[in-house]
Amino acid sequence: MPFRTLDQLVARGKRVLLRADLNVPVKDGRITDLTRLQRLCPTIRELCDKGARVVICSHFGRPKGKRVPEMSLRPVANALEGVLGLKVRFAETCVGPAAEQAVKALTNGEVLVLENTRFDPREEKNDPAMAKELAVLADVYVNDAFSAAHRAHVSTEGVAKLLPTYAGRLMQAELEALEAVLGHPNRPLAAIIGGVKVSTKLGLLENLVGRIDVLVLGGAMANTFLAAQGVAVGRSMQAVDMHGIARDILLRAKQAGCEVILPQDAVVAGKQGSNAAVQTVPIRAIPAEAMILDLGPSTVQALVGRASGWRTVVWNGPLGTFETPPFDAATTALAQAIATETQAGRLISVAGGGDTGAALQHAGAADRFTYVSSAGGAFLEWLEGRTLPGVAALGG
Ligand code: 3PG
Ligand code: MG
Numbered sequence: 001m002p003f004r005t006l007d008q009l010v011a012r013g014k015r016v017l018l019r020a021d022l023n024v025p026v027k028d029g030r031i032t033d034l035t036r037l038q039r040l041c042p043t044i045r046e047l048c049d050k051g052a053r054v055v056i057c058s059h060f061g062r063p064k065g066k067r068v069p070e071m072s073l074r075p076v077a078n079a080l081e082g083v084l085g086l087k088v089r090f091a092e093t094c095v096g097p098a099a100e101q102a103v104k105a106l107t108n109g110e111v112l113v114l115e116n117t118r119f120d121p122r123e124e125k126n127d128p129a130m131a132k133e134l135a136v137l138a139d140v141y142v143n144d145a146f147s148a149a150h151r152a153h154v155s156t157e158g159v160a161k162l163l164p165t166y167a168g169r170l171m172q173a174e175l176e177a178l179e180a181v182l183g184h185p186n187r188p189l190a191a192i193i194g195g196v197k198v199s200t201k202l203g204l205l206e207n208l209v210g211r212i213d214v215l216v217l218g219g220a221m222a223n224t225f226l227a228a229q230g231v232a233v234g235r236s237m238q239a240v241d242m243h244g245i246a247r248d249i250l251l252r253a254k255q256a257g258c259e260v261i262l263p264q265d266a267v268v269a270g271k272q273g274s275n276a277a278v279q280t281v282p283i284r285a286i287p288a289e290a291m292i293l294d295l296g297p298s299t300v301q302a303l304v305g306r307a308s309g310w311r312t313v314v315w316n317g318p319l320g321t322f323e324t325p326p327f328d329a330a331t332t333a334l335a336q337a338i339a340t341e342t343q344a345g346r347l348i349s350v351a352g353g354g355d356t357g358a359a360l361q362h363a364g365a366a367d368r369f370t371y372v373s374s375a376g377g378a379f380l381e382w383l384e385g386r387t388l389p390g391v392a393a394l395g396g
Pocket of ligand 1: 021023061062147148151375376377378
């Protein structure tokens with residue numbers, strides 16, 4: 001890897017500015033998922049054990065440069081304290097006198113969380129003056145926020161130019177997993193792309209078809225491709241304005257020798273919801289008033305069979321509306337098959353982006369994948385083949 005890791009950092013007594021992603025999901029003022037905090041713990045503990053003074057910065061929500069009380073990091077810092085099992089201090093600002101004083105009060109092995117970097121309007125502008133104010137708080141910069149690395153902001157990019165930089169353990173793990181998939185993959189390499197947001201994934205498909213051997217399409221993504229080829233998909237969710245692009249991607253795949261697997265059958269219902277009348281139908285027999293809500297059992301069986309021949313898989317997006325059983329069946333069955341192959345040492349499996357992690361957790365398979373990314377948008381941008389500013393800033 002072309003960047004320094006914590007192995008190279010002599011941390012004792014150093015003030016370490018740790019860019020974390022504390023942007024946890026919240027509903028009705030409560031944190032609904034602690035995964036992001038849990039995954040930061042190895043880096044924080046290692047730095048504390050080595051005697052660093054850990055100064056954590058992060059964004060939280062999109063307060064657009066204003067101090068929005070519901071987007072204060074204070075409750076997140078409290079939650080982090082619980083997850084970490086170590087005292088976590090808090091500073092009312094992320095730069096300036098309050099932050100400077102809080103940092104000064106730290107002793108070796110202590111942890112401080114700075115207030116939301118996006119309360120400062122200069123953060124998202126990548127303002128060099130703010131970068132300087134942040135840099136004076138620390139001796140070195142450790143970035144452990146792969147999931148925010150697609151943003152060229154002060155805390156992810158600007159400040160990295162002013163301090164010696166290192167990748168934290170989570171950043172390192174993310175980059176190693178991604179390298180195993182698109183850097184030097186064992187082949188055949190398959191991508192499973194599902195989910196609903198078709199328009200945001202076309203760039204990713206365009207990049208992938210030139211690099212992978214097999215493309216499996218599911219979710220609303222598949223509906224668009226089916227409809228683009230003249231299959232009647234009834235009232236299924238699809239992006240009608242993307243038909244031309246979908247056909248173009250299929251052509252490119254063909255030229256590049258990438259096999260595209262589309263559903264041969266589907267589980268449909270008249271409306272979304274678990275008590276809807278559910279039917280399994282061949283893909284050319286979708287009733288006009290029905291919606292495709294999951295891949296059908298023949299498709300799933302074929303995919304499970306194929307999975308045993310793959311050597312690397314990258315997965316983004318559920319195959320059906322997995323939150324509402326029985327439309328979780330395809331996602332669960334394929335996730336289980338991939339998990340089993342992975343555990344048998346025959347497959348490298350990497351998943352991420354959006355609600356993919358939640359879908360694999362629902363399937364009871366997440367722990368048995370090679371790696372499940374903590375990132376949403378950053379994972380997708382990486383699949384598009386883009387350089388992530390936060391990763392580029394780590395040196396190289
Ligand atoms: C995320 O949750 O995807 C990251 O924290 C980035 O957040 P953002 O999309 O508001 O930049
Ligand atoms: Mg996002």
